[in-house]
Amino acid sequence: MISFPSRPLRVLILGGTAEANQLARAVAHDPRIRAMLSYAGRTENPTPPPVSWRVGGFGGIDGLVDYLRAENIARVVDATHPFAAQMSAHAVAACDKAAVPLLAIERRPWPRAPGDRWIEVDDLAAAAQALGALSRRVFLGIGRMQLEVFAAHPQHCYLLRLVDPPRAPLPLRDAEVIVARGPFRRADDRAMLSNFRAEIVVAKNAGGGAAAAKIEAARDLALTVVMVRRPFIPARETVESVADVLRWLGHDSPPAERGV
Ligand code: NAP
Numbered sequence: 001m002i003s004f005p006s007r008p009l010r011v012l013i014l015g016g017t018a019e020a021n022q023l024a025r026a027v028a029h030d031p032r033i034r035a036m037l038s039y040a041g042r043t044e045n046p047t048p049p050p051v052s053w054r055v056g057g058f059g060g061i062d063g064l065v066d067y068l069r070a071e072n073i074a075r076v077v078d079a080t081h082p083f084a085a086q087m088s089a090h091a092v093a094a095c096d097k098a099a100v101p102l103l104a105i106e107r108r109p110w111p112r113a114p115g116d117r118w119i120e121v122d123d124l125a126a127a128a129q130a131l132g133a134l135s136r137r138v139f140l141g142i143g144r145m146q147l148e149v150f151a152a153h154p155q156h157c158y159l160l161r162l163v164d165p166p167r168a169p170l171p172l173r174d175a176e177v178i179v180a181r182g183p184f185r186r187a188d189d190r191a192m193l194s195n196f197r198a199e200i201v202v203a204k205n206a207g208g209g210a211a212a213a214k215i216e217a218a219r220d221l222a223l224t225v226v227m228v229r230r231p232f233i234p235a236r237e238t239v240e241s242v243a244d245v246l247r248w249l250g251h252d253s254p255p256a257e258r259g260v
Contacts (some may be wrong), residue, residue: 008034011249012073013051014091015039018183018210019105020079022242024049030251036071040087042145044164064094077245078104078236083204085231092234103248106238107207109230110215117224124149127202127226131156139198141214142228147171159196183210189217204228 008031013020015037027033028050035051038058046055058064068076078091088104095102112118121127124142128149131138135155140147144162151171158175165179178192193201193214201218203211205227218225239245 006032008032009075009249010071010073011035011075011077012068012071013037013077014080014087015049015053016042016080016084017105018208019107019242020077021047021049023077023079023105023245024051026242026246027051027249027251033249033251036073040084042143058090058094061090061093061097064090065098068094068098068100073098073100075249076100076102077249078102079245082107082109082206082230083228085233088233088236092236102236103245104233104236104238105242105245106240108240109205109207110212110227112227113219115222116219117222118227119224120227120229122229123231124202124228127228128153130226131200131202137197137199139193139196139201139214141201141203141211159192159198161192182213184213186213186216186220189213190220193217193221193223198223200224200226202226202228205230 011027011033013023013035015021016039020037024035024037027035037049037051037053039046039053039055040057041055058067076091076095078088080087091102119130121130124146131153133155135157138156139159140150141161144160144166147160148171150158154173156174158172159178160170160175161178161180163179163181166177170177176196201214201223203214203225215225239248
C-alpha cells in the first residue's frame with residue numbers, strides 16, 4: 001500500500017520569550033509541523049528564528065480569529081511572557097471562537113526563599129508606591145514599556161536595563177541605562193547592583209531561568225525586592241516546558257508513527 005505524506009500541522013507560536021524560540025528550534029526541521037512564530041514587535045532586532053515569523057499585533061480577538069482561519073492554523077501555542085496578559089486573553093477567546101486547540105507554556109513563578117526581603121504587590125503602580133517617600137537607589141528590571149509609572153516618583157535614582165537603546169528621552173529624571181540582552185548571570189547581576197549601590201530591586205515575577213539572576217543577586221546582597229505578582233489570565237490548558245508542548249504536538253514520536 002502506498003502511503004501519502006499528510007499535510008503538515010500548521011502551528012502558531014505566540015512568542016517573545018526564550019521558550020518560544022526554543023520551541024521554534026525544536027520543530028524547525030520536522031516535516032510534520034509548519035510553525036509560524038509571532039512577535040509583538042517590541043524588540044528592534046529580534047533574533048531571526050529558524051521557522052517562518054511575523055511581527056505585529058493581529059488586531060484584537062477578531063483579528064486573531066481571522067488570522068487563524070486565513071492561515072489554516074490547527075494549533076496555537078501561547079509562549080508569551082507571563083505578563084503579556086492581553087495577548088494571552090485574546091488567544092483564549094480567539095481559539096475558542098475559531099475552535100482551534102490552544103496550549104500555553106506557563107513557567108512557575110519564582111518562590112520566595114528564606115531570608116528574602118520581598119514586598120509583593122499586584123501591579124507596577126503599587127510597586128512605585130512601595131518604594132516610599134525617601135530617595136532610594138532602585139534597579140528597575142521591568143523592561144521599558146511601563147516606565148511612566150515611576151515618573152511620578154522622581155525622588156528615586158533609577159537603574160534600567162533595556163534590550164534596545166532608548167530612542168526617545170526616558171520619562172525618568174534621574175536614570176542610568178544599561179543596554180543588554182539576557183540570559184544574565186548571578187555574579188554579573190550582583191556586580192551590577194553593587195556598582196550602582198542599589199537598595200531596592202523592582203521585578204515582575206516572571207519565573208524561569210533567563211531573568212532569575214537579578215533575584216538571586218538581590219538575595220546575595222540582602223536587598224529588598226518589590227515583586228509584582230502575575231496578572232490574571234483566563235483559564236486555559238497549560239504546561240510548564242517546551243518538552244510538554246512537543247508531546248502535545250506529537251513531535252516526540254518518529255514521523256512514521258504519527259498520523260498528523
Ligand atoms: P500584551 O499587553 O499582552 O499585548 C498587547 C498587544 O500586543 C496584544 O493585544 C497584541 O496586539 C500584541 N501582541 C502581544 N504579543 C504578541 C505576539 N507574540 N504576537 C503578535 N502580537 C502580539 O503584551 P506585552 O506585555 O506588551 O508584551 C509584548 C510582547 O513582549 C509579548 O510577545 C511578550 O511575550 C513579550 N514580553 C513581554 C514582557 C512583559 O513584561 N510584558 C516581558 C518580556 C517579553 P493585537 O491585540 O493587535 O493582536
